[in-house]
Amino acid sequence: MSPTKEDYIKVLFELGGRFNRVSNKEVSNRLDISPPTVTEMMNSLVKVEWVEYTPYKGSILTDKGTEYAKEIIRKHRLWEVFLFEKLGFDIEDVHAEAELLEHTTSDDVADKLESYLGYPEYCPHGGAIKIDLMDMQEDYTFTISEAKAGTEVVISRIVDEEKLLKYFKNQHLNIGDRITVTDIDSSIDLITLTAEEDKEIQISISLGNYLFVEPI
Amino acid sequence: MSPTKEDYIKVLFELGGRFNRVSNKEVSNRLDISPPTVTEMMNSLVKVEWVEYTPYKGSILTDKGTEYAKEIIRKHRLWEVFLFEKLGFDIEDVHAEAELLEHTTSDDVADKLESYLGYPEYCPHGGAIKIDLMDMQEDYTFTISEAKAGTEVVISRIVDEEKLLKYFKNQHLNIGDRITVTDIDSSIDLITLTAEEDKEIQISISLGNYLFVEPI
DNA sequence: TTTAACGTTTAGGATACCCTAAATATTAAA
DNA sequence: TTTAATATTTAGGGTATCCTAAACGTTAAA
CATH class of the missing domain: 2.30.30.90 (Ferrous iron transport protein A (FeoA))
Known part of the structure; x- marks a missing residue:
């Protein structure tokens, strides 16, 4: 799906959208996008079945949306490891670069990159990379x-x-x-x-x- | 600039747009985009001064456009080397992946990647990576x-x-x-x-x- | 040199994202 | 419980990128 939509579900995930309703305000603040645009996008995300949305109440990620969000976050973190460990980027700078690359990374590239990096457990900021580890990390921290x-x-x-x-x-x-x-x-x-x-x-x-x- | 515009100037470059006029038809065929859309985009590329365009006659890249095209091609080829040599992709598959990544690669990432790869001269298809080598390659081949x-x-x-x-x-x-x-x-x-x-x-x-x- | 073929542009439309201003709903405070 | 603050949505627009159908230019063949 489009980079834009990917950014929205990533933010929903980060704001706890698997378990709690996330308000449009929060998304609007996080992405620095006007509230009406967020409303519009939520309706569009409902259409592709990534989100369940109740007007005035907020959004929750569907299972499908959650899976997709995790995949993008995984790609993001893999690039962070690569940029930090292999290319020698400062830890402060890897996020912005990974933010761009994550949207143009095929599953194939992600898998091969993960293998190349030696299946790292965490990104430089401590975020889990493996899909199931992401949930576990939520439970134990x-x-x-x-x-x-x-x-x-x-x-x-x-x-x-x-x-x-x-x-x-x-x-x-x-x-x-x-x-x-x-x-x-x-x-x-x-x-x-x-x-x-x-x-x-x-x-x-x-x-x-x-x-x-x-x-x- | 947008990935779309980048694709257009890359194609102009590949079709010899530094020296000869390139017809909209050629661009249309290469990018699989309708002729009217190409006309429209050419006008838009004239606005950002990447292209000189004479209606019915075709487009030529400006110096600015040429520089930009070369930068994107450089990024493309660097990713190809990375995907082929480090990630073990088949040579047939690297192009499609690089096509995506090239648009979200900052100059900083490109420079560090180039250094990481040991300043390779050519991509897996034999294309020169260094900007000045690209011209030389044109002269000698x-x-x-x-x-x-x-x-x-x-x-x-x-x-x-x-x-x-x-x-x-x-x-x-x-x-x-x-x-x-x-x-x-x-x-x-x-x-x-x-x-x-x-x-x-x-x-x-x-x-x-x-x-x-x-x-x- | 007239015409047919082909390339190009104009006209009119669609979708994805984004915005501001104004109207409306919700919630929290008085 | 009424009001005031705040969040949300509706209404109306804007740009970038794409499309088809129809009009128009250019060129090369008859």
Whole structure:
């Protein structure tokens, strides 16, 4: 299907569209596309049976849509590994390039690329590459905003959006880091963590939704 | 610019649009797009200054258009090398895949890919990859249809169009083969060649236009 | 040189995506 | 529960790319 449609279902997937309704507003914000255009596209995605849509209520991915989204995300992550490991790109730059290449990658190229890369498990941002691993990763990890105060966790994945990557990097929060969630205060939207060497870091709960961790 | 426009200037380049006017008919046939659409697109390419167009007479690439076409062809050929050498694709299949990837490849990715591949000189079909080599290749090679009877030549390049590749492969004509042009008869559109082990091969002059050779 | 064949353009339309402005529905606050 | 804020949709447009049918130019054969 068209790159445009692929972008929409990818975003739906990333916003949890397998299990929850995703509002047009969220999609509109994420893709920086006007709300009316999103409404229009959702109706078009319903026609190809990738999405179930209830006006005013939002969209949910169908099984078909979910499969397709996963395939694109797999291609995206494979290119990220290639660009990072083989071509020597900076980790911050691979996302934008993969974003382009993913839409013109046949299944055949993806399979051969995966083999060439040695069947990597994760992309440079910690996202699972194998289709079934994507689900498992969802089951075993949670965002730091969902953690309970006092738990010790390892950062396993950062939602790969350029600005977020830059933000967490600047906060010295990287994949593989062990951190302890000291305090979560929803009243003031703040999470307090302790990282290596007892350094204290504070981030907002809303931004914490983009930082996935797993318990130790 | 858009993938569509890129396809048009690539075809103009391949049809000799740097030096001769290319008719809309030729473009229409090559891209399998209706003549009116080609007329329309040519006008649009004039607007971005990639093409000079005289109604009813045809198009010529501007310097700007030529540069752009070369960049895309370079990306195309780099991907072909990658797909063939690294991913193990069959030579017949690389063209179609490269056709897709070339449009979503940034200059940065192309440069790093070129370096990763060790700065290859030619794509698997014998096409030059470096921009200046592309011109040189034009100067030193000619199509077998332009050869004089009696000359001995080496096949250096086959225009990479799937059907043509298949055709020449079936005729046992491959890049690197030494052949002798025995006879060229324009009255019946036929070229007779002698290949290894004195095997005789006959092809039409029109198809010979897609087989580039260089003198020994 | 007149005409037939063929290439090209004009006219009129379709679809995919995108937009703004205005109307409408939903939800949260008063 | 009424209102105000916010999300969503409808209405009306715009551009890029494609198409067919019909009109028009060019060229080469008769």
